[in-house]
Amino acid sequence: MKEITVLSFGAVADILGQSNLKLSNLSSTDELMQQLEKEYPALKNIPYAIAVNKQLVTGSASLEHNAIVALLPPFSGG
């Protein structure tokens, strides 16, 4: 079974109520976002970028077994 880890940070982690989720049987980041936004509708109202295995992705990316997907709200370091 294909498993992925979802890491969330900042305002996204606030909405999800946790920073580390294990999910299975998702084949793309689009599919993941649809599932998360259904479960956590507030996610639709905030901006965030997606990284797969530490690389930012644009559009939908396919997910391999053990992929690490990070949900990244706008950075505010410094």
Next chain:
Amino acid sequence: MEKKLKNIFVRGPVAAAFIADSIQKHSTQTGIGAHSIFLGQVRNDVVNGKTVTAIDYTTYEEMALEQMHGIREAIFEKYELTCMHVYHSLGTVKAGEISLFVFTSAKHRKPAIAACEEVVERIKKELPVWGKEVFEDTTYQWKENHP
């Protein structure tokens, strides 16, 4: 094999004594003619009548250190630097304390100053770090960086 990435994160604020020590350590490198230092300090912004008392920083460390490695390589490629040091706080940093310390050194001032500025801008834009601005009544808002 995974390369060992240089850590930039420190728990809590960057102490003034640590900054002084960092400067002192460079006295043996007598080829250096210029240092440029940027210090980011937590500001007590007032938002809707409430004052920010601290910023609580979190990061996606593995990604941040990879990004920082890329920035470091690009900066050394672009500028004639002798060395560069970056320290960013994690956890709570109170208003008035230092949360970012960027230190570039070169033979001459221009590359030291330009590199320092570029590194600060890239850190703010590209590193996955988040600042939670905590108010005196313990409510908070997520910080937004200005371009």
